[in-house]
Amino acid sequence: MKFWTTHTYEIERNEAGESVSITWTFKKYDNWEVQQVEKRIDADGNTEMIDWPVISEDNLVNTWTATYEIPEADRTTLAKGESHPHNHENEIAFQEKYLKWWNDWEASL
Amino acid sequence: MALQTSGAISLNQIHVEAGGTSGTTASLNDSDIRGLNEAAGKTINNTSGTTIDFDDFYGASNAVAMSTTNYARINSGNNSTYVTRSVTSGIVFLSVTMDMRLRRQDNFVYYEVKQTSGASGTWYNTSGTGTSFSTSYVTLGKFNLGGITAIKMSWSETSTPSNSAGTILGATTGPSATYSASNGSFQSVSNGQSIGARMTASAAAECYQTQTAVCTVTMNVTAQKSGYLDTTLGTYRHQTRAVAISNNCF
Numbered sequence: 001m002k003f004w005t006t007h008t009y010e011i012e013r014n015e016a017g018e019s020v021s022i023t024w025t026f027k028k029y030d031n032w033e034v035q036q037v038e039k040r041i042d043a044d045g046n047t048e049m050i051d052w053p054v055i056s057e058d059n060l061v062n063t064w065t066a067t068y069e070i071p072e073a074d075r076t077t078l079a080k081g082e083s084h085p086h087n088h089e090n091e092i093a094f095q096e097k098y099l100k101w102w103n104d105w106e107a108s109l
Numbered sequence: 110m111a112l113q114t115s116g117a118i119s120l121n122q123i124h125v126e127a128g129g130t131s132g133t134t135a136s137l138n139d140s141d142i143r144g145l146n147e148a149a150g151k152t153i154n155n156t157s158g159t160t161i162d163f164d165d166f167y168g169a170s171n172a173v174a175m176s177t178t179n180y181a182r183i184n185s186g187n188n189s190t191y192v193t194r195s196v197t198s199g200i201v202f203l204s205v206t207m208d209m210r211l212r213r214q215d216n217f218v219y220y221e222v223k224q225t226s227g228a229s230g231t232w233y234n235t236s237g238t239g240t241s242f243s244t245s246y247v248t249l250g251k252f253n254l255g256g257i258t259a260i261k262m263s264w265s266e267t268s269t270p271s272n273s274a275g276t277i278l279g280a281t282t283g284p285s286a287t288y289s290a291s292n293g294s295f296q297s298v299s300n301g302q303s304i305g306a307r308m309t310a311s312a313a314a315e316c317y318q319t320q321t322a323v324c325t326v327t328m329n330v331t332a333q334k335s336g337y338l339d340t341t342l343g344t345y346r347h348q349t350r351a352v353a354i355s356n357n358c359f
Contacts, residue, residue, distance in 0.1 A: 002276040003266065004311070005322070039200055039315070040359035052202055053313050080317060086358045091317040095354070099319055106321070 004032040004055055011079070018075040022101055023067040029059040068105035111170035114148065123166050137161055145169040146338060175257075175332060175340040181249035182233040183343035189249060190242070193350040194228035199357035202313040204275075205349045208284035210246065211262060211330055212303035216255035220330045220342055221246035225283075228349075250342045252332045259295040259333040262306055267325040267346070275324030275349065280307040295333055312351040316358035322351045 005028045012021045037052035078094040081087060112118060112126050124135035127142045135142065138157040147153040148168025154161055181189045194205045206225040211218060223246045224230040231239040232247055240247075264277055279289035286305025288296050296304050310324035330342040 002278070004274045007320075041200065043359055045359075050200065050202070053311060081358075084358070086317065088357070091358070092356065095317060095319060095356075099354070102319070102321060 002031050004029045004053060006055070013077075017077040019070050019077075019097075020075060021067055021069050022098075022105075023065055025065050026063065027060055028062040029055045030061045031056075031059040066105070068101055068108075070101055071104075074100055074104075111148065111168055111172070112166055114168040118163055118166060120163075123163075123169070126166075126169065126171055128171060145171055146173070170338065172336055172338045174338045175334065176253040177250060177340065177342050178253055179250040179343050180234060181343075181345060182235055182237055183250075183345060187237070187346065188233060188348045189345040190222050190230065190232045190347045191239075191350070192224045192228045192230040192348070193352070195352035195354065197354040197356050199355060199359060200315045201353035201355055202311070203351050203353055204309045204311045205351040206283065206307060206309045207347060207349050208280070208305060208307050209262065209290075209328065209347070210284045210286050210303050210305045211260045211290070212286075213257055213260065213298045213300055215300045216253070218252040218254075218257050218260060218332050219248050220250045220345075221248050222347070223247065223284075249345060250330070252340065252342060254332075254334060254337075257298070257332045257334045259297045260304060261293065261295045261331050261333075262290040262304060263293040263329040263331065264306065264326050267327050274312065274320075274322035275308065275310040275351075277306060277308040277324065277326050280305050283307045295331075308347060308349055310349040310351040312353035314353035314355040316355055318353075318355050320351075320353045322353075324349045 005026050007024045007026050009022050009024045011019045014020050032053050032055045034051050035054045036049040038047050039050050041048045076097045080094050081091055120135055121131055123142055125131050127145055129135055143155045145153055151165055153165050192205055192207045196203045205228050208223050210221045223244055226244055230242045232242050233239050279291055281289050284305025287302040288304045290304040290306040308324050308326050310322045312320040312322040314320045325348045328345045331339055333339050
């Protein structure tokens with residue numbers, strides 16, 4: 001038994017741009033492999049072959065979604081950056097929010 | 110030895126299985142006959158005078174379950190053991206592992222678990238009190254009987270939480286076991302031998318992503334010995350959790 005679940009998400013925002021809910025889309029696979037994959041390891045562009053999980057869409061067995069309504073106190077206008085260069089402080093601040101949403105959602109299951 | 114599961118069956122055969130002497134007087138209302146252990150899917154009503162059929166005795170046995178002792182919480186709703194680790198770095202791929210071993214060491218068979226280094230592990234006793242455990246095996250339960258001939262682990266992945274990711278596989282090296290456990294299959298063992306399995310939660314993250322992966326397994330542990338019913342020590346729920354947090358993007 002070997003399984004892997006990926007997740008992507010979409011954030012719904014109000015008129016002020018604050019996050020009011022997050023919906024994860026989960027995709028479950030019944031197999032995956034660890035392969036050596038080339039990854040950039042520093043800002044200078046140096047690369048290294050490292051172990052990394054590799055999945056194939058052939059092994060997709062299930063897809064589903066879950067929505068978490070974000071409490072007012074935990075909302076933010078921050079968003080994850082999608083392109084280089086990233087604003088480190090912004091990314092870390094958003095990540096802290098995101099992890100709280102995730103942990104609170106998980107605890108509610 | 111259990112009664113046959115089909116064909117002609119006589120009251121005398123049932124009486125002998127119940128410990129009576131062949132050819133002596135017996136009745137379907139006798140308490141020893143009503144006290145036989147029915148086969149799976151059958152019902153023997155223990156109350157004298159109630160309706161009963163010869164068909165109810167197919168596969169019945171006078172064998173008894175083996176004596177067991179459990180130290181851990183056993184149910185499917187709460188964890189018996191829990192191992193977790195969180196790693197933050199630019200690029201993260203981590204696996205959080207727990208090993209399970211069923212080991213015959215006369216006069217007992219022990220069910221044991223341990224974790225790999227770097228993680229935080231807790232096991233819960235029958236009262237639900239958590240105690241840390243690490244890379245040394247802790248015993249969750251045991252069969253109180255020598256001479257057990259075969260043992261098995263039967264596992265299934267639990268569907269919640271929904272972010273599950275990992276593996277559960279029979280293994281020898283990690284668990285230091287004689288044989289790799291085959292899910293749901295008995296393995297013959299002699300004294301000092303064991304079967305093992307390894308469960309792992311794996312998570313990966315890069316470029317400010319995070320991934321929380323949980324591997325949850327429901328495990329049944331069963332032993333076999335001639336003259337006894339196949340006996341399940343208990344149903345344990347094991348969980349490993351890996352949290353990968355990327356704090357950079359190159």
